[in-house]
Amino acid sequence: MPRAATTTDVFNAIAEPRRRKIIEILAGGRLYAVGELVDSLGLPQPAVSKHLGVLRKVGIVSVSKRGQQRLYQLNAGELKPVHDWVKNYERFWTHQLGRIRETAERKARERSARTSASRKHSDQAED
Amino acid sequence: MPRAATTTDVFNAIAEPRRRKIIEILAGGRLYAVGELVDSLGLPQPAVSKHLGVLRKVGIVSVSKRGQQRLYQLNAGELKPVHDWVKNYERFWTHQLGRIRETAERKARERSARTSASRKHSDQAED
DNA sequence: AGATTGTATTCCTATATCGGAATATGTCAA
C-alpha cells in the first residue's frame, strides 16, 4: 500500500507546493475565479483545476458559481488541525535560541553524512 | 512528474501519519532507540527504519550510536517552516467563532456534493 | 443552432512511495 491513508487528508493536501501557493492566493479573502488563479500561478488550467479538486475534497476551499465561472474561496478552518499539531513543537524554538544553534550543527552533520553515505557505511553521528 | 519537488521537504515528511506519530513519540525529549519506536508504533522494524530515514533526510531527526543501537532525537526546529506557514491562517479561526459555523456548513455542502458527484455533472454549490 | 469562453474530467504515461520479505551490515558476547 502506497502512502497509506494519506490521501484526502489535510496534511497531504498542503504537501504540494502548488497547492500551498493556491491557498496563499486565496488567503486574499475574496472570491477567485479559476482563471485568475491560472494567471497568478502560471500553470495550465487543467492542472489548477485538479489541484483545486484536491483542496475541495479535503474541504480547504469551497466553490460557488457565477455565470460560467467557478469562484473559489478559502476555508481556512480546515488548516487548524495542522496548526494545532505543529503548535505542540513551538516550544522547541521559541525558548533558548542557543539550543537551536547546537541543534543545527548536529543536523548539518547528520545531513551531510546521510547525503554522502552509501559509499560504504560511514558513521553519521556519534553525539 | 509525480508530486513535484515534494520529496525531501518538511511538508511532505509530515504528510505521513506514521511519521507524525514518530515525531510525537520523539517529542518526549529524550533519545529513543529504534526498537522502542518499533514497540510503541507496532510497525515492522524495516518500516520504522524507512520512515526514520525520511525524517533524517529532511533533518527532523538526528541519530547517534550507543552500542549496537541507534538513538533518535527530535530536531523540532525543522518544523518551524510549517508552523510559520499555517500561522498565517490562524486569524481565520481565532476570531469570530461564529464564522466557523457558517464556513462548516458551506464545506459540508460542498463536500457531499463532491462525493456524490461524477454521476453526470451535478451542481456542487450555488451559494 | 452554432460559436466562444470558462472549467472539469478523462486518458495516458512517468515516477514516487509504501509495505513486505529477505538480506546485508554492524556490534557485542561467548
Place this chain on the structure above:
DNA sequence: TTGACATATTCCGATATAGGAATACAATCT
C-alpha cells in the same frame, strides 16, 4: 570466530499521484 541482536538497505509489487493533451460539459453570446 561464531552467533545473537539491532538496525539499515535492497528488491519487489501495488498503487497513488502529477503533468500533458485532448475532450467533455456548461453557460453565454450571436
